[in-house]
Amino acid sequence: MNNNFDWTLVRSFLAALEQGSLLGAARQLKSSQPTIGRHIAELESQLGVVLFERTGRGLLPTDMAQRLADAARAMEAGAHQLARSVSGAEGAVSGSVRITASQPVACYLLPPLLAQMRLALPDVQVELVASNAVSNLLRREADIAVRMVQPDQATLVAKRVGKVTLSACAHHDYLRRRGVPRQPTDLLTHELVGADRSDDILKGFAGMGYPVTREHFAFRTDDLIASWEAVRAGLGVGFAADYLIRTDSAVVSLLPMLKIPPLPVWLTVHREIRTSRRIRAVYDFMSQALPKAL
Secondary structure: OOOOOOHHHHHHHHHHHHHOOHHHHHHHHOOOHHHHHHHHHHHHHHHOOOOEEEEOOEEEEOHHHHHHHHHHHHHHHHHHHHHHHHOOOOOOOOEEEEEEEOHHHHHHHHHHHHHHHHHHOOOEEEEEEEOOOOOOOOOOOOOEEEEOOOOOOOOEEEEEEEEEOEEEEEEHHHHHHHOOOOOHHHHHHOOEEEOOOOOHHHHHHHHOOOOOOHHHEEEEOOOHHHHHHHHHOOOOEEEEEHHHHOOOOOEEEEOOOOOOOOEEEEEEEEHHHHOOHHHHHHHHHHHHHHHHHO
C-alpha cells in the first residue's frame, strides 16, 4: 500500500458511499462522474482492495468499504477541523452558541452528537434549551433550532436534514404479560400509552378508521419523555421515535404495517450565520452529524 494517497480520493469515496452512485457523488462534490470514478479506482489500487461492486442500480459497498468508512469520516472531521483552525484571522472558533430542540431530541438524540462536536470545536460552549415550544430565533431566544416544522420567516435559513420515523412499541415485560399485537386492530384490546390533551394519536387512529377515544389510553401524558419512560416501565403499548426505541434493547418495535407519517427535521438558523463564524461552525457540524444520528 502506498501511504501517499491524497485526501481528494477519500472525499470522493465518502461521497460515493453516502450517495450510492457516482452521479450522486459528483453532484455533492460539484465534480464529474468520470473524475469520481477515477478517484475511487485510484484509491482501490493504492489500498489494494475492492471498495464497491458496480451494479446496474449503482454502487454496492463491500465489507471493506464499510470498515474504511469510519476511518475516512474521522479523516474528514480532522480535515474540517484543520481547515477551520487555519482559516480567518480570528483564530480558533470560540464562544457560546444557544441551541433549542424538543425534549426527546435534546435529551436523547443531541448529547452523543454534542460530545463529538466537543472534540471538533473545543472552545465552543453550548447552551441547550429543551423545549417543545418553538423558540423565537428572531427574538434571539436561540441561535440554532432543531425543529419538526419548517419556519416561514424570511430572515431565517432552514435546511431539511432528515426525518424522524415513528413506531408502535412496548417493553418485553408488557408483551410477556399481555401478548404481542399482530395487527393494528389488536391495539384496541391492549393497554395504550397516549397523549393527554394533544389529539395527534387520536387523529392517527381515526385516519385509519379505528374508533379510539381518550379512554382507551391506560396512561396519558403530553410530556414526551414521561410517555417514553412509561413504555420502558411496561405500562403499555406506546408510540415513539425509532431513534428512541434504538436506545433500549428491552423495548420492541411493533406492527411494521402501521404507517405512521414521519416528521421532517429542520435545522434552522438566523441569517446572521453569514457573519458569525461561531454559529456557522456549529451549524455546519450539526448539518453533517444530524442526518447520520437520525
